[in-house]
Amino acid sequence: MLQLQEIIALSVFVLCFILFTNSKLNSVLVALCGGFSMIVFHIISQEKAFSEYVDWNVIFLLIGMMLMIGVIKTTGLFEYIALRTAKIAKGEPVRILIMLFLTTAFLSAFLDNVTTVIIITPISILIAVELGISPLPFVISQAIGSNIGGTATLIGDPPNLMIGSAAHLSFLDFVYNLTPVIIIEVLVGALFFYIFFRKRLVVQNWRKAKILEFDEKQQITDKGLMIFSIVILVLFVVFLFFQDYFKIHAATVAIACALILMIRNRKNIHTEEFFKNEIEWDSIFFFIGLFILVGGVDQAGIIDKISNWLIALTNGNIRATSVIFVWGFGIASGIINNIPFVATMIPLLNKMSIALGAQNVLPLWWSLALGSCLGGNGTLIGASANIISAGISKKSGFPISFWTFTKYGMIITIINLAISSVYVYFRYF
Amino acid sequence: MESMHFSKLLNEHQIQINMTSTSLSEICEELIENFYRQFELPMSKQDMCFFINKRLKENNMIIINDICFCHIRFENYDDLLIGIGIPAKVINIENQDVRIVFFVVTGYSHNSLYLHLLQTIAKISKNDQLREKLIHAKNAKDFIATISASDFSLSKSLDVGDLMCKNVFFVNQDSSLRELGNLFYEKNYGYCPVTDDNDNVIGEVTVLDLILAGFPEYTKYFETMNFLHSFEPLERLLNVESTLRVKDIMKKLECKLKPRDAIIESIFLMNRYKRRDIPVVENNKIIGIISFMDIFRKIIRG
Numbered sequence: 001m002l003q004l005q006e007i008i009a010l011s012v013f014v015l016c017f018i019l020f021t022n023s024k025l026n027s028v029l030v031a032l033c034g035g036f037s038m039i040v041f042h043i044i045s046q047e048k049a050f051s052e053y054v055d056w057n058v059i060f061l062l063i064g065m066m067l068m069i070g071v072i073k074t075t076g077l078f079e080y081i082a083l084r085t086a087k088i089a090k091g092e093p094v095r096i097l098i099m100l101f102l103t104t105a106f107l108s109a110f111l112d113n114v115t116t117v118i119i120i121t122p123i124s125i126l127i128a129v130e131l132g133i134s135p136l137p138f139v140i141s142q143a144i145g146s147n148i149g150g151t152a153t154l155i156g157d158p159p160n161l162m163i164g165s166a167a168h169l170s171f172l173d174f175v176y177n178l179t180p181v182i183i184i185e186v187l188v189g190a191l192f193f194y195i196f197f198r199k200r201l202v203v204q205n206w207r208k209a210k211i212l213e214f215d216e217k218q219q220i221t222d223k224g225l226m227i228f229s230i231v232i233l234v235l236f237v238v239f240l241f242f243q244d245y246f247k248i249h250a251a252t253v254a255i256a257c258a259l260i261l262m263i264r265n266r267k268n269i270h271t272e273e274f275f276k277n278e279i280e281w282d283s284i285f286f287f288i289g290l291f292i293l294v295g296g297v298d299q300a301g302i303i304d305k306i307s308n309w310l311i312a313l314t315n316g317n318i319r320a321t322s323v324i325f326v327w328g329f330g331i332a333s334g335i336i337n338n339i340p341f342v343a344t345m346i347p348l349l350n351k352m353s354i355a356l357g358a359q360n361v362l363p364l365w366w367s368l369a370l371g372s373c374l375g376g377n378g379t380l381i382g383a384s385a386n387i388i389s390a391g392i393s394k395k396s397g398f399p400i401s402f403w404t405f406t407k408y409g410m411i412i413t414i415i416n417l418a419i420s421s422v423y424v425y426f427r428y429f
Numbered sequence: 430m431e432s433m434h435f436s437k438l439l440n441e442h443q444i445q446i447n448m449t450s451t452s453l454s455e456i457c458e459e460l461i462e463n464f465y466r467q468f469e470l471p472m473s474k475q476d477m478c479f480f481i482n483k484r485l486k487e488n489n490m491i492i493i494n495d496i497c498f499c500h501i502r503f504e505n506y507d508d509l510l511i512g513i514g515i516p517a518k519v520i521n522i523e524n525q526d527v528r529i530v531f532f533v534v535t536g537y538s539h540n541s542l543y544l545h546l547l548q549t550i551a552k553i554s555k556n557d558q559l560r561e562k563l564i565h566a567k568n569a570k571d572f573i574a575t576i577s578a579s580d581f582s583l584s585k586s587l588d589v590g591d592l593m594c595k596n597v598f599f600v601n602q603d604s605s606l607r608e609l610g611n612l613f614y615e616k617n618y619g620y621c622p623v624t625d626d627n628d629n630v631i632g633e634v635t636v637l638d639l640i641l642a643g644f645p646e647y648t649k650y651f652e653t654m655n656f657l658h659s660f661e662p663l664e665r666l667l668n669v670e671s672t673l674r675v676k677d678i679m680k681k682l683e684c685k686l687k688p689r690d691a692i693i694e695s696i697f698l699m700n701r702y703k704r705r706d707i708p709v710v711e712n713n714k715i716i717g718i719i720s721f722m723d724i725f726r727k728i729i730r731g
Binding site: 073074076079083118119121122123125126129213214215216217218219221392393395396397 | 645646647648649650651652653655656657658
């Protein structure tokens with residue numbers, strides 16, 4: 001029998017998940033209301049919610065990276081890279097498409113997916129307009145590329161951030177376990193986009209010449225700061241590589257790098273305005289609400305019950321479960337935001353780790369990461385990067401319908417999930 | 430509204446109801462007595478009484494419709510005091526009835542306030558109903574309350590309606606961008622309110638908005654656009670000029686003013702929204718535009 005507390009906790013939780021699927025509702029408010037209801041109904045104490053369940057490592061890692069990007073993007077580095085890519089491709093549209101896809105995937109491994117598409121999408125629309133072709137292949141492939149590339153590292157995508165922090169998996173663990181398969185996924189993705197679009201992207205020579213006319217060096221507004229930024233970015237990644245050795249959390253590395261960049265650029269930064277503009281408070285509060293919401297369900301003992309039930313159901317067969325995870329979370333992430341799923345799965349997998357041994361459950365963490373990150377490509381609304389880039393495209397006069405995106409997204413996702421499931425099936429057993 | 434209500438200047442200790450005095454000079458002396466109880470004045474009480482009596486003898490006062498107005502002005506005196514006396518019995522001066530006495534002491538630095546005060550008293554004298562009410566006020570508080578209830582504002586300075594440019598042009602939302610461009614060009618002015626078919630204001634548009642019509646959304650994400658030497662969409666603006674309508678590029682009114690709004694509010698809005706022009710709107714109709722040049726020309730260099 002469920003006790004009253006369990007009933008309340010479960011009702012709030014289920015209600016929130018139902019509301020998350022309604023894209024017209026503000027999910028940040030839903031998450032915060034859900035989370036704080038758990039405290040109001042005494043399912044979880046405020047102390048516990050704030051100190052145990054809100055993962056401040058995730059929150060500050062996000063903030064640190066947002067601040068770093070806030071400084072670096074003003075140097076024009078990313079625009080330089082994108083424009084340079086187009087010129088290296090000699091204005092040849094298919095080559096630009098593939099190279100920008102690869103660039104997006106690479107950048108997205110180190111930047112947030114949404115940040116990446118906000119930088120790359122406008123540039124590729126401009127390139128397409130200059131070339132006199134439809135920007136849709138560019139916009140769609142880049143959104144998809146950012147989601148695939150983001151899966152490669154600890155810092156590439158919020159689900160990875162949360163998983164790494166909760167399961168004590170380091171940057172290096174992600175590089176070792178996810179990067180190889182993601183490199184394959186990206187290359188296969190590039191091949192498919194080549195097949196999809198190669199015949200459509202034909203342009204006149206004089207238009208290609210216009211791309212070669214770009215003076216991308218003009219985008220570099222502050223060369224000194226740009227070089228400094230690259231050095232700090234490299235140091236950031238190096239420190240993350242050796243985070244176990246230095247016994248330092250990712251959030252601290254990110255905040256430290258952000259502070260160094262801000263101090264270097266202090267003349268142009270008014271902290272009040274800078275924090276307001278660069279930190280996506282919406283996301284931060286979404287995470288906080290979600291962490292407390294999931295904390296409530298955990299405190300009410302529901303996660304324990306599900307965990308026991310799941311162990312019994314899978315009969316301890318981690319190999320089969322990991323494949324089911326890849327597809328299950330892959331499909332679910334295509335329908336609703338993957339972050340609430342991952343937030344819920346984290347305490348669940350932690351409980352299973354205790355019951356079955358951390359080492360044994362490890363493949364499930366990677367399956368969760370692969371499924372939830374790659375699954376976002378399944379539909380136009382599956383990932384924030386898709387929604388944002390389609391939004392930019394629409395406002396620029398090139399609307400992308402749900403099915404136009406989903407047609408390509410679905411094919412790529414099925415291929416991605418197939419590769420991933422084969423990978424987890426053979427790599428860990 | 431930058432104006433001060435007359436009642437705010439009144440002080441209940443300086444209002445005497447049911448005075449037993451039977452002459453104007455006695456009333457004035459009593460009011461002077463009141464002033465000296467509360468304030469310091471640049472002249473001795475005796476001198477002041479002597480001075481006012483001299484004025485009264487010279488008939489140096491104004492009497493209209495039962496109201497008598499007398500005043501003393503000093504050099505270098507920075508205040509404005511109003512004493513009010515209501516005699517129990519009507520006083521007759523040269524065939525004119527006096528039932529309320531306004532006695533004002535002020536300096537030369539309060540010229541505009543003083544002039545508005547005169548206007549207000551003149552207004553009271555013309556309002557029979559109000560005058561009767563005031564004469565029969567039960568006490569000083571009642572007197573002030575009666576004034577408060579009526580609309581006597583001492584406009585201290587100009588308002589938006591005085592400074593705004595009334596000769597405005599506006600554009601219908603369905604006009605083409607070409608028509609809008611011609612209008613801007615012809616009037617040599619970069620701001621224009623947008624109206625619907627009933628001439629109600631529904632938005633605004635500037636020359637920059639017109640130019641930006643050739644500057645699509647995706648460009649807004651760039652840090653700089655220096656890498657481009659020419660930009661095709663901008664050239665394309667010439668082609669869309671006749672197909673795009675004003676409503677496609679107009680913005681909602683960011684802020685607006687009413688003609689009675691204070692100049693200070695218009696400056697406040699210009700600074701807050703960093704803009705040059707603010708439409709002045711009454712009943713949804715555009716009646717003027719105030720720009721910072723209007724304020725600069727007419728006030729700072731006025």
